[in-house]
Amino acid sequence: MYRWIWRKLPGPWALRALLCAAAAAVVVIVLFTQVFPAIEPWINQPSLP
Amino acid sequence: MTQPGTNRHEDDAPLSANRRTPNPSPKSRVLSFVGEIFITLGVVLGLFIVWQNWWTDVANEKVVKQERSAVLDDWGATMGPDGIIGPPQPIVVSPTTQPRAVGATGSAITKPHAHRGAAVVVGGPQFAQTHSNATPVFLTMQDPIAMAAKSLLPQGRLPVPKPTKHVANKPTSRKPSTSARAKKVQTIGFMYAPALRKQRLWATPIVQGTSERALARGVGHYAGSAAFGGIGNAAVAGHRTTHGAPFRHIDSFKRGDHVIVRVRDKWFVYVLDRSKIVRPKEHWVLRARPIKSNSGRLLTLTTCHPLHSAARRFVWWGHLVRTLPASGPAPAELKMKR
Numbered sequence: 001m002y003r004w005i006w007r008k009l010p011g012p013w014a015l016r017a018l019l020c021a022a023a024a025a026v027v028v029i030v031l032f033t034q035v036f037p038a039i040e041p042w043i044n045q046p047s048l049p
Numbered sequence: 050m051t052q053p054g055t056n057r058h059e060d061d062a063p064l065s066a067n068r069r070t071p072n073p074s075p076k077s078r079v080l081s082f083v084g085e086i087f088i089t090l091g092v093v094l095g096l097f098i099v100w101q102n103w104w105t106d107v108a109n110e111k112v113v114k115q116e117r118s119a120v121l122d123d124w125g126a127t128m129g130p131d132g133i134i135g136p137p138q139p140i141v142v143s144p145t146t147q148p149r150a151v152g153a154t155g156s157a158i159t160k161p162h163a164h165r166g167a168a169v170v171v172g173g174p175q176f177a178q179t180h181s182n183a184t185p186v187f188l189t190m191q192d193p194i195a196m197a198a199k200s201l202l203p204q205g206r207l208p209v210p211k212p213t214k215h216v217a218n219k220p221t222s223r224k225p226s227t228s229a230r231a232k233k234v235q236t237i238g239f240m241y242a243p244a245l246r247k248q249r250l251w252a253t254p255i256v257q258g259t260s261e262r263a264l265a266r267g268v269g270h271y272a273g274s275a276a277f278g279g280i281g282n283a284a285v286a287g288h289r290t291t292h293g294a295p296f297r298h299i300d301s302f303k304r305g306d307h308v309i310v311r312v313r314d315k316w317f318v319y320v321l322d323r324s325k326i327v328r329p330k331e332h333w334v335l336r337a338r339p340i341k342s343n344s345g346r347l348l349t350l351t352t353c354h355p356l357h358s359a360a361r362r363f364v365w366w367g368h369l370v371r372t373l374p375a376s377g378p379a380p381a382e383l384k385m386k387r
Contacts, residue, residue: 001085001086002085031096032100
């Protein structure tokens with residue numbers, strides 16, 4: 001999967017690495033601001049931590 | 050992965066973009082795909098732990114700062130460098146606004162804003178003009194005895210009972226109430242614990258309700274529990290870890306420590322009496338009289354126990370020792386050393 005992504009990315013090595021880092025940052029931001037707050041109640045089973 | 054050396058096309062592989070990797074077989078492709086998914090899930094779980102144990106504290110600190118300044122703006126009060134909130138701005142009631150307040154009293158019975166009507170009756174017309182954040186919840190009980198009797202009844206599902214009208218959680222007269230605003234978490238006051246000042250249980254926002262969203266902002270006042278300073282048991286929940294962890298050091302409290310609550314117009318000074326570790330379903334701890342006390346005005350603090358677990362609840366009970374108007378000096382207990 002990651003190799004496939006790497007192959008599909010354009011440009012030289014440095015540009016690809018930059019794009020990968022940017023994509024990873026976007027994923028982390030989405031996880032931190034959207035996904036994790038949404039799933040947190042579901043992970044801490046009782047409603048009162 | 051194929052074994053290195055078994056499938057070498059390094060010299061004649063113009064199709065392969067990466068010359069170091071041999072052309073994998075379909076089977077190994079599937080395997081490495083599945084493997085990468087697992088690795089990804091592992092990384093995401095690791096990120097979740099980072100988020101929960103670090104980022105929620107960072108986010109909470111930011112939110113608390115915003116919330117404090119918003120509420121203080123609303124109260125017209127300022128916070129000293131010691132974190133102690135000064136007196137609220139006196140509210141000037143103009144003759145044009147007063148009739149509206151009286152009108153609110155008239156419609157108090159049917160409207161969800163009934164608490165405001167009650168506030169008008171008890172506290173004078175100026176309270177009808179206050180922002181709901183600032184609505185003095187302690188003044189809003191319509192019939193203290195009936196309320197006390199009601200909360201004495203055993204309630205199996207205490208943490209989320211029907212909203213009672215003495216709890217001020219409705220939006221404001223200043224801005225129109227939209228559903229988005231109604232859902233907004235309301236800050237009703239601030240909590241100070243001199244014994245835990247260094248641990249930053251100091252000017253901690255008290256929000257209405259105990260939802261995840263509410264507890265991410267501060268300590269939460271259980272819906273349906275008594276108002277601060279009111280007859281009955283004002284119960285509060287807070288995180289032990291994560292989201293600012295206001296009650297992280299709840300086990301450092303000692304009998305006789307003070308917990309001070311500031312709402313817009315009042316300071317309430319409680320003194321802690323007893324603690325107990327209970328199971329999560331022991332709702333009796335929130336009842337109007339969970340402990341023997343000569344005071345009918347109790348405070349309950351609940352949080353998780355042990356640290357990083359939700360298996361038990363750590364509970365502290367206290368009782369009200371005095372109430373001071375916020376217009377005067379702040380209670381001396383704030384500065385008291387243990």
